[in-house]
Amino acid sequence: MAEPMPPSPASTGESRRRFLAFLSRAFLSLWAVGGAGVVGAYLRAPERRERVAERLVRVGLLEDLRIGEARLVRHGTTPFYVVRLDGSRVVALAAVCTHVRCILGFDRERRALVCPCHDGRFDLAGNVLSGPPPKSLPTYAVSVRAGEVFVHL
Amino acid sequence: MARRGMAGRLGEVVVALALACATGPAARAQPSDVISHPGSSPAQASNAAGRCGVCHPRERVLFEKSRHAQEDIHCVSCHGGDDRTLDQGVAHGSGFRGRPARSAIPALCASCHASEERMRAYNLPVDQFALYQTSGHGRRLASGDTRVAVCSDCHGAHDILPPSDPASYVFALNVPKTCGRCHGDSTLMRPRGRRDAYREYQASVHAHELFDKGNPRAPTCVSCHGVHGAAPPQVGDVDKVCGQCHTAERRYFVAGPHREGLTRAGQPECASCHGDHAIQAARPERLSTLCSQCHGEPSQQARLGRRLWTEYRAAAQEVDKAAAILERAEAVPLQTADYRARLEEARTYLRESLPAAHGMNEETVSGFTLRARWVSAEIEHEIYGKLGNLRTRKFVLILFWFYVLLTILVLRRFRGRATRVE
Amino acid sequence: MSSPRGNPPPAAGGSRAGDADSADRPPPPVPASGHPAGRTGWVEWLEQRLNLTEIFSFLTHFGLVYAPIDRSRPVREVVRELATQPVPSYARGPRVLGLLAAILFGLEALTGVLLAYYYRPTPEAAFESTRTIVRDLPAGWFIHEMHAWGAYLLVAVVVLRLLRLFWDGLYRAPREVLWWSAVILAWLVLQLDFTGRLLTWDARSYWSTVRGMEVVWALPVVGPVLAFLLGGRVVNEDVLIRFYVLHLLVLPAFYLTFVYLTFSTLRRVGLSPPADSGPEGTVTFRHHLYSMLILSVLLFGVLVTLATLLPFGFAGPADPYSTPLGVRPPWYMLAPYALFQRLPLPAWVTGLLLLGAAVAVLLLPLWIRERGVLEPRRLRTAGVAALAVWAALSVVGMLIDRR
Numbered sequence: 001m002a003e004p005m006p007p008s009p010a011s012t013g014e015s016r017r018r019f020l021a022f023l024s025r026a027f028l029s030l031w032a033v034g035g036a037g038v039v040g041a042y043l044r045a046p047e048r049r050e051r052v053a054e055r056l057v058r059v060g061l062l063e064d065l066r067i068g069e070a071r072l073v074r075h076g077t078t079p080f081y082v083v084r085l086d087g088s089r090v091v092a093l094a095a096v097c098t099h100v101r102c103i104l105g106f107d108r109e110r111r112a113l114v115c116p117c118h119d120g121r122f123d124l125a126g127n128v129l130s131g132p133p134p135k136s137l138p139t140y141a142v143s144v145r146a147g148e149v150f151v152h153l
Numbered sequence: 154m155a156r157r158g159m160a161g162r163l164g165e166v167v168v169a170l171a172l173a174c175a176t177g178p179a180a181r182a183q184p185s186d187v188i189s190h191p192g193s194s195p196a197q198a199s200n201a202a203g204r205c206g207v208c209h210p211r212e213r214v215l216f217e218k219s220r221h222a223q224e225d226i227h228c229v230s231c232h233g234g235d236d237r238t239l240d241q242g243v244a245h246g247s248g249f250r251g252r253p254a255r256s257a258i259p260a261l262c263a264s265c266h267a268s269e270e271r272m273r274a275y276n277l278p279v280d281q282f283a284l285y286q287t288s289g290h291g292r293r294l295a296s297g298d299t300r301v302a303v304c305s306d307c308h309g310a311h312d313i314l315p316p317s318d319p320a321s322y323v324f325a326l327n328v329p330k331t332c333g334r335c336h337g338d339s340t341l342m343r344p345r346g347r348r349d350a351y352r353e354y355q356a357s358v359h360a361h362e363l364f365d366k367g368n369p370r371a372p373t374c375v376s377c378h379g380v381h382g383a384a385p386p387q388v389g390d391v392d393k394v395c396g397q398c399h400t401a402e403r404r405y406f407v408a409g410p411h412r413e414g415l416t417r418a419g420q421p422e423c424a425s426c427h428g429d430h431a432i433q434a435a436r437p438e439r440l441s442t443l444c445s446q447c448h449g450e451p452s453q454q455a456r457l458g459r460r461l462w463t464e465y466r467a468a469a470q471e472v473d474k475a476a477a478i479l480e481r482a483e484a485v486p487l488q489t490a491d492y493r494a495r496l497e498e499a500r501t502y503l504r505e506s507l508p509a510a511h512g513m514n515e516e517t518v519s520g521f522t523l524r525a526r527w528v529s530a531e532i533e534h535e536i537y538g539k540l541g542n543l544r545t546r547k548f549v550l551i552l553f554w555f556y557v558l559l560t561i562l563v564l565r566r567f568r569g570r571a572t573r574v575e
Numbered sequence: 576m577s578s579p580r581g582n583p584p585p586a587a588g589g590s591r592a593g594d595a596d597s598a599d600r601p602p603p604p605v606p607a608s609g610h611p612a613g614r615t616g617w618v619e620w621l622e623q624r625l626n627l628t629e630i631f632s633f634l635t636h637f638g639l640v641y642a643p644i645d646r647s648r649p650v651r652e653v654v655r656e657l658a659t660q661p662v663p664s665y666a667r668g669p670r671v672l673g674l675l676a677a678i679l680f681g682l683e684a685l686t687g688v689l690l691a692y693y694y695r696p697t698p699e700a701a702f703e704s705t706r707t708i709v710r711d712l713p714a715g716w717f718i719h720e721m722h723a724w725g726a727y728l729l730v731a732v733v734v735l736r737l738l739r740l741f742w743d744g745l746y747r748a749p750r751e752v753l754w755w756s757a758v759i760l761a762w763l764v765l766q767l768d769f770t771g772r773l774l775t776w777d778a779r780s781y782w783s784t785v786r787g788m789e790v791v792w793a794l795p796v797v798g799p800v801l802a803f804l805l806g807g808r809v810v811n812e813d814v815l816i817r818f819y820v821l822h823l824l825v826l827p828a829f830y831l832t833f834v835y836l837t838f839s840t841l842r843r844v845g846l847s848p849p850a851d852s853g854p855e856g857t858v859t860f861r862h863h864l865y866s867m868l869i870l871s872v873l874l875f876g877v878l879v880t881l882a883t884l885l886p887f888g889f890a891g892p893a894d895p896y897s898t899p900l901g902v903r904p905p906w907y908m909l910a911p912y913a914l915f916q917r918l919p920l921p922a923w924v925t926g927l928l929l930l931g932a933a934v935a936v937l938l939l940p941l942w943i944r945e946r947g948v949l950e951p952r953r954l955r956t957a958g959v960a961a962l963a964v965w966a967a968l969s970v971v972g973m974l975i976d977r978r
Contacts, residue, residue: 024563031560041713042689056524145517146408146509488706488891539710550883557876561869568865571658 059149065090070106070113078153080140081106081113083124092140092151093126099133113137201227203236204244215311231261256294258303259285284382300341307331325369329354332374350374353430372398391429392422401505405512435507437465461510461518468506468522468529472499475529482536485543492532499528618651628653637834638677641841658864661857670846671870672736676760677834678871679729682878684827686722694774696819698812701776702892709889720882726768728878730907733757733764741939741958744951751940752840756833758937763830765907770822772905773815779902781893785810787904790911794926811895909972910965916975 057075065071065084072095073080079095081104093113095104102117112129113122120131126139141152201222206213209228216222221230229236234249245251253261263282265271272279281304285291290301307323314321322331329351335341337351354360354374362371375383377394396403406412406422415422421429426443444458475496482489506521621627627650635644642660644653693712695704708715737757740746746754773784788810792802805821806814858866890899904912914925935942943954 024566027563028560030556038714038717039689042715042718043692044713056520143516145514145520146405146512150520486888488710490891491703546883550880553879554876557872560872564865564869564872568862568869571859571861571865 055153057151057153059092059151062090062144062147062149065149068108068111070108072103072106073151075153079103080151080153082142082149082151083111085124088144090142090144090149091124092142093122093124094138094140097133098128098135098137099131201225203227203229204239205229205232205234205236207239208241208244212311215309219309219311219313220315221313255299255303256297258305259291259294262304281381284380288379288381288383290383302335306335325371325373326363326367328373328375329360329363336374348430350430353428357428357430357432358434359432392424395423399508401508402511405509405514405517409512409514411511411513437469437507437510438462440465440510457513457515460515464515464519464522465503465506465510468503468525471526471529471533472496472503475499475532478533478536482540485540487536487539489536492536495528495532499525499532502528619649622649636838636842637831638674638838641838641846643842658859658861660860662860662863669739671867672732672739673837674867675870675874676729676732676736678874679725679732680830680834682875683722683725683729686718686725687823689718690722691823696774696816698776698815698893701774701815705775705777705889716886717879717882720886721878723887724878724881724885726771728874730764730768733761737761738958738962742955744954746940747943748940750840750844753837753844754940755937756836756840760830760833760837762933763826763833767822767826767830768907769905770818770826773810773818774822775889776815776893777889777891778893778897778899779890781810781895782898782902783904786902786912787908788814790904790908790915793915793922794930795923797930798926903973903976906969906973909970910968911972913968913972913975917971 057073059065059071059073059082062084065082067084067086070081070083073082080092081095082090082092083106084090095113096102097104097115097117097120099115099120100117102115104113104115104122106112107114107121111124113124115121115131115133118132120133121129122133122137123129126137128134128136143150143152202209202213202216205228206216212228216228227236228234229248231253232250235244235246238244259282266277267279267282269279285304286295290303293301294303309322314324316323316325318324319326321327333351333354336347337349339349342349355364359372362368363373377391378384396406412422415425425447426439427433440462441459445452445455448454479489479492479496482492502521502525506518506525509517509521512518618627626646628644628648629646631650631653632644632646640657642657644657648656690708693704693708693715695701705719709719710716740754740757769784769787772780788802788805788808791805792798792808794801802808804817806817903909911925911929914929915922918925
C-alpha cells in the first residue's frame with residue numbers, strides 16, 4: 001500500500017470501500033482460523049491423563065518384600081522403587097533419574113540407586129550422591145495397612 | 154432307617170414264613186450254583202444278599218443299591234450266619250451276630266475301614282474310627298450314651314453310597330439334612346442343651362448357596378465341625394475355620410482390635426457379629442447398628458461404625474450413579490465397553506472395603522471407598538462431557554450456517570467486483 | 576496447488592488491496608516479454624533465481640487451469656492474464672463435477688491424514704483407536720464423519736461425472752484419454768471406498784468386507800489373483816494392513832496420476848462445447864474462480880451438515896466368530912452380489928460377464944470408433960438401459976438374504 005490517497009471528495013468513499021474490503025477479508029480469514037483451531041485441537045496429542053485412582057498404588061503384601069530389597073513398580077509414567085529398609089520401615093522413591101529421565105537401577109550392597117546412562121547415584125532418601133543429576137529424587141509416602149503396602153503418589 | 158418296634162419284627166417273621174411256604178418248593182428247586190459265596194463272580198452281584206433277601210426283602214433292596222454290594226460284601230460279612238439256606242435255624246445259626254448293638258457298630262465298620270491292607274486297594278482313608286473316638290459322638294458313646302450318632306446313622310446301614318453320589322446321605326447337598334435328623338430334632342437336642350442348629354443353618358446364606366444354587370463347595374456342617382472328628386464347638390475353635398475361605402476378612406480382622414478383645418472376653422471371633430449357624434450375607438448397613446450392641450450408646454466405637462457405614466453408602470451411591478449414566482450413554486449409542494471395565498474397577502474397590510472394615514481402621518476402609526468414588530466420579534464426568542458435546546453440535550451447526558451464508562454473500566460481492574472490472 | 580479456498584485475489588502477492596486499487600485505475604499494461612514495468616517485490620526477487628512460471632504451470636497440471644501456460648513470461652503477467660481470460664459459461668453446471676471431485680479428494684486426503692495420526696491398523700487396536708478418535712478426541716468425530724461423508728459424495732460425484740461424459744459423448748477422439756482416466760478414477764474411488772471401509776474394524780464393516788471379498792474371489796482368473804494380492808480369502812490382520820497400505824499410499828498415488836492425466840489432456844484438447852449449446856456468454860476466469868469458491872463453500876456446508884446430523888457411527892467391534900444379521904456387501908457391490916447369489920449360472924460365468932462389462936465400459940471409445948459413429952441417441956438409450964439394469968440388480972441385492 002505505497003500509493004498515497006488522492007485528496008478528493010471521493011476519498012471517504014474510497015476509504016470506506018477499503019475498510020469494507022479489509023473487513024471482508026478478515027471475515028473470510030476466519031475460515032482459516034476456524035480450520036486451524038479445529039485441526040489444532042484434534043492434533044494436540046491427548047495427554048493421557050493419569051487417572052485419579054492411580055495415585056494410591058497397592059504394591060503388595062509386606063511379607064513379600066524382603067528386607068534390603070527394592071521392587072520396581074512399573075506404574076504408568078511414574079515408575080517407582082519400593083525399598084524395605086528393615087522389619088517395619090518401607091520407603092518409596094521415583095525410579096526416574098532427574099538428569100535425562102533414564103530408569104535407575106538398585107545397588108543392593110551400597111543401598112543406592114544408580115543411573116545407567118551417566119552413573120548418577122542417589123541414596124535411599126533421594127539425595128544425589130554423585131554424578132550429573134541436578135535434583136534429588138522425589139519420595140512418596142508409604143503406609144502399611146493390615147500387612148499391605150500402599151504408596152501415595 | 155427307622156427303628157422297628159417288636160410288632161414290626163413279628164409281622165416280618167409272619168410274612169417271611171408265608172413267603173417261605175409259598176416259594177419254598179420253588180426255592181428248593183433252584184440250582185445250587187446260584188448260592189453266593191465270597192469269591193464268587195461279580196455277575197452274581199444281584200444275588201449279593203443271598204438267601205437272606207427272601208425273608209428280609211426290604212434290606213435286600215436297599216443293600217443291592219449300595220457300594221458294598223458291588224464290592225462283594227454280603228449280609229454275612231457284617232451279620233454273620235449262613236446266607237445259603239432258607240432255614241432260619243441254620244441261617245441264624247452259628248456265627249450269627251444279628252443286628253449289631255449301636256455301641257458295637259463303629260468297631261464293626263472299622264474292622265474293614267480301619268484296615269490299611271483292605272482299604273489300600275480303594276485308596277480310602279483309614280483314620281475314621283480313630284477320629285470318631287476323639288469326637289463328641291465317640292466320647293459319649295464310649296461313656297455309655299448310645300443316643301449319639303454312629304456310622305450307620307450318617308452313612309446308612311444297608312444303602313451306603315459314596316459321598317460323590319448325589320443319592321448318598323453324605324453327599325454335600327445332603328449333609329445338613331443328615332446331621333439335621335438329630336441336630337434338628339428338638340426332642341433329642343433340648344434335653345442335652347443344644348440348639349436347633351439345622352433350622353438355623355437352613356436360614357443362612359451358606360445354605361442358600363448350597364441348596365438354592367446347588368454349589369457343592371458351599372460350607373456344610375462338616376466344613377466347620379469336621380467329619381468324623383466332630384468336636385463340640387468351643388469358643389474360637391470353629392471361628393478359625395471361617396478364615397480358610399474368607400481370607401481377606403481374617404487378615405484384616407487379625408490386624409484389628411477385635412481379635413484380642415473378643416478372645417479376652419471369651420467371646421467367639423467371627424460368630425459374635427455374624428452368628429454361627431444362621432450366617433447372613435454381608436449387610437453393610439449393620440455397621441451402623443451392630444457396634445452399639447456390645448459397646449453401648451453413645452460410644453466412640455458406635456460412632457466409628459456409623460462413620461464406616463456412611464462412607465460405604467456414599468461410595469455405593471456414587472457407583473450406582475455411574476452405572477446409571479452408562480446406561481444412558483449406551484442408549485445414545487455411545488461405545489462404553491472400556492467405561493464398563495472401569496466401573497467394574499470401582500465396584501471391586503467397593504467390595505474390597507467390606508473385608509477391610511473388619512480391621513476397624515477408618516483410614517484403610519476409606520482408602521477403598523474413596524477410590525471407588527473417584528473412579529465413579531471420573532466415569533460420570535467424562536460421560537457427561539460426551540453427552541453434552543452431542544447437544545452442542547446441533548446448536549453450533551446453526552451458527553455455522555449463518556457463517557456460511559454470510560461468506561457466500563461476501564464472495565458474491567467480490568465476484569461482482571471482478572466482473573465489473575473486466 | 577493453487578486451491579480455490581481462502582485466497583480470493585489470484586495475485587500471488589498475498590494481502591494487497593488489489594481489488595480496491597483496480598476499481599479505480601486501469602490495469603497496468605502487460606508487457607509482451609521480459610521485464611515488468613515498475614513493480615519490484617519479493618516475487619521478482621524469486622523470479623531472478625527460479626522459473627516461477629514453470630513451477631506454477633506444473634502445479635496447475637493438477638487442476639484448476641485449463642489453458643496452456645507460456646512458461647517464458649513472468650509469473651505476475653501470467654496470473655493477471657489468466658485472471659482476465661474469458662471462460663465460457665458452459666464451464667459451469669454439470670461441468671463442475673470434475674472440480675467437485677478434485678475438491679472432495681483434497682478434503683479426503685486432508686481428513687485422512689488427520690485420521691491416520693491416531694489410527695492403528697491392527698485388529699486389536701483398530702476399533703479402539705477409531706473409537707478414541709470418534710468419541711474421545713476433540714473434533715475427532717467431525718474429522719471422521721467428514722471423511723465418511725466426503726467419501727460417499729466423492730463416489731457419487733465420480734460416477735455422475737462418468738455418466739455425464741457418456742451422455743455428452745465425450746469419449747470420442749481426440750479425448751479418449753479423458754474417458755479412460757475418468758473410468759479408472761471411478762474404479763479407484765470404489766477401491767478406496769472398499770479398502771477404507773474395513774479399517775474401522777467394526778462388526779458391520781468387517782462382515783460386509785467378508786461378503787465383498789467373496790464376490791471378488793468369484794471372479795474368474797482375476798478373482799483369486801486379486802484376493803491373493805489383497806492378503807487372502809480370510810479377512811485377518813494381514814488383509815487389514817494391506818488394505819491400510821492400499822488405502823493410504825497405493826490407491827491415492829494412482830489417483831493423483833490419473834488426475835494429472837485428466838488435466839493434462841484437458842489442457843491439450845481444451846474444454847469441449849456441448850453439442851446443443853445455447854448462446855455463449857463468457858465470464859472472466861477470476862469470476863469463474865469465485866463461483867467455484869462459492870460452490871466449494873456450499874459443498875463444505877452440506878458436508879458439515881451431513882456429518883453433524885446424520886453421523887455414520889459404527890457398531891461394536893468386529894468378532895470373526897459372530898456374524899450380525901442383515902450384513903451385505905457395500906452398496907456398489909450389491910448388483911454383482913445379486914448376480915452371484917441368484918443366477919443359476921456357475922459363478923465364473925457371471926464373473927466373466929461382469930469383467931467383460933467393466934472392460935467394455937473402459938474401452939468404449941475403441942469399439943465405438945471401430946464401428947463408426949453411432950447415433951448419440953441410441954447410445955444414450957443403451958446407456959440408460961444398462962444403468963437401469965444395474966440399479967435393479969442392486970435393489971435385488973439389497974432385498975435378498977433379508978432376515
